[in-house]
Structures are given as C-alpha cells and as structure tokens.
Amino acid sequence: MYYSSQSLERLISELTRLPGIGRKTAQRLAFFILKQSDEDVERMAQAIVEVKKNTRYCSQCFNLTETDPCPICQDNKRDYTVLCVVEEAHDVLAVERLGQYNGKYHVLGGVLSPLDNSGPEDLTIQGLVARCKDGVKEVIVATNPSMEGEATAIYLSKLLKPLGPKITRIARGIPSGSDLEFVDEVTLLRAFEGRSDL
C-alpha cells in the first residue's frame, strides 16, 4: 500500500523520472512542495512550463536563448573573428563565468560518438562551416577532454583548417590545486606535452 493521496503518488512518480532522483529523494521533494505556499508552488510549475515554451536554439550559435539571435550573437562589442566551439549550452555558461573571453560561441549539441550513433550530421557542424567562411580568424575547440571530445576536436581541425581560420585546442593538464601524485597518466602526459616556457 502506498500513500492515501493519489496526487502525492503521481507527483512522486513524476519526480522520479528526473535524472539522479530516486524514490526516496522524490518523496522528500514532494513533501517539501506540499509545505510550500500556494504561490510558490504555482510559480515553480509555471517556470517548468515556460522554460519549454520560451527557450529555443539560437540560429547562429545554437546556444539556448529566448531571442533569436541570442544576446551574445547580437553583441557587436564581441569579437566575431574568434569562435569558441563547445559541446553543450551549459559549457557556454562555464566559459562566460570566467569573464575573460570576448569572442563568440558555437554550440555543437553533442560530440561525435560512433557507439551512440552520433555522427557529424547530428551536430551543428554545417552551421559552423558556414560561419568559418565568414571572416573567422580563430576557432578555439573547447570540447571536453574525453575520448569523444578529443576525436571531435581532431575531426573539426581537419574539416575547418582548409577554410582558413587557425584552429586551437584548450590546454589539457593538471588542474590547479591538484597533486602530481594523484593525477592519472594521460593527464600527466598531456601536461608534459603542453609545457610552456617559464
């Protein structure tokens, strides 16, 4: 026998569908929601519906946005000759948080991954190629340093170099605050390969 309240059961099973949320956590969340005021609950439900309604992909960089083109693509103060290529929209956020990068972005929407049946046609590579023909001087490939991310970087480099721009890759090495002793061999090897003058 489960809860005497069907609505509660329904909410719990809806929450269980979220990634990383099991039944116990869903239960805790549901009880929290029950204790909220009517307005708070209404606002949360609305935020969920509206995010689907209002958010789309930017037709230029494929970042998530409410306006098309997105504010970053519209911003004339940003350097359109530099493109930072990332896997997903949340990677844009990670770079933006630095407050140092002043170029534009291109969101691939994933990586090349033959095992998952994800090829070049599943990514926004066509758009990237078109942009590279349009005065872009440097493409910084900032895909993740995973196997697929590296493969995608190599693929992009081969594809885009003939079009003119310089293709660079963000450095892979030992993260700040880490310890040589605990770092895996691939990372350490990359750190040696990528060493710079002092």
Next chain:
Amino acid sequence: MYYSSQSLERLISELTRLPGIGRKTAQRLAFFILKQSDEDVERMAQAIVEVKKNTRYCSQCFNLTETDPCPICQDNKRDYTVLCVVEEAHDVLAVERLGQYNGKYHVLGGVLSPLDNSGPEDLTIQGLVARCKDGVKEVIVATNPSMEGEATAIYLSKLLKPLGPKITRIARGIPSGSDLEFVDEVTLLRAFEGRSDL
C-alpha cells in the same frame, strides 16, 4: 553573465529552492526538462500544482489524504483499538510497506523540540488524547529513536497512561545485517536493555 534564456534562469533558481538540490543539480534537471516532450513537461507541472490542491490532512489521524477521513481511518477491517503514533506521514508509508500492521495510525506532525520552539500545542496531541478516550487498548509509539523522538515518547507515555491504554515503544537495537563492532554505544546499550529470551 548567466544563461541567455531568462526562463531557464528562472527554472534553475526555482529548482535550487528544493532541499538537497544545488545549482549544478538544478541545471542538470532543467536541461533534462528542456529535452522532454511538451506533454511530459505539462504533466509534471500539473502534478506539482495538484498535489497542493488535492491533498489535505485526515481529520482523525492527520495522515495525508485526498478523502477525509483517509482510507485507513475508513477501513473497518482494521483494528481501531491499536494506534501507531508516528512523527510524519511518510512514516505511515514505512510501516504500511511491512504489510503486517493492521491497526490505525496517528500522525503527530513533528516532535517535541524546545530548541526549535516546537511544543505539544504544535503537534496533533489533542486529537490523540481524544482518540485514546475512545476504546483504544494499545498505543505503539513509533517516533524516531532520536533525542527528540525519545523525549516525545516519554511525554506521550506520561500523558496517555492515565487514560487507560497500554503504551508501548518500538524496539531500539542493532539493525539486521549490521555488525556489533561498528554500532554506536547508545544503540548497543539499547540492544542489551531490550534483550529477549531465546
């Protein structure tokens, strides 16, 4: 600078208010929601709103329910002379899952906790006293074995004994599958105190 989508920011900040959900998790959940179909998203939002609308407390046992009295209180096959007193509605679920208990429940809605300013008037103790005068033969106090839970159990025992029913407390001891070596001293002491004939 944050996401270019205000709706996305709004959803993330709404999700961050949930217990145990930080910004990174909220972000992951928001992206998951974005990838869902319109109907799925609509259904989740509705479940959130409806749980508030449809769920109330049972006027007899204070369990969460859609009907008043709740299905357990309405069930004539259950033994109304035995009451299991628990802290919260989810504790009812835990006991019900056993499938062994056939009495009724009383949900306190918390525990006595002077530090949190929670006294007897904040719990459903008045209703419990009224029910105990009405043919109840045994009250099983199943509050948690925390400091506050134990204090509440002692308080209830003193309050209800003069009214007639037998007051019992669920056993505290070593959990099944555990190891003497790793159990804390209070638990081990309780296990010795509560030993039974073999």
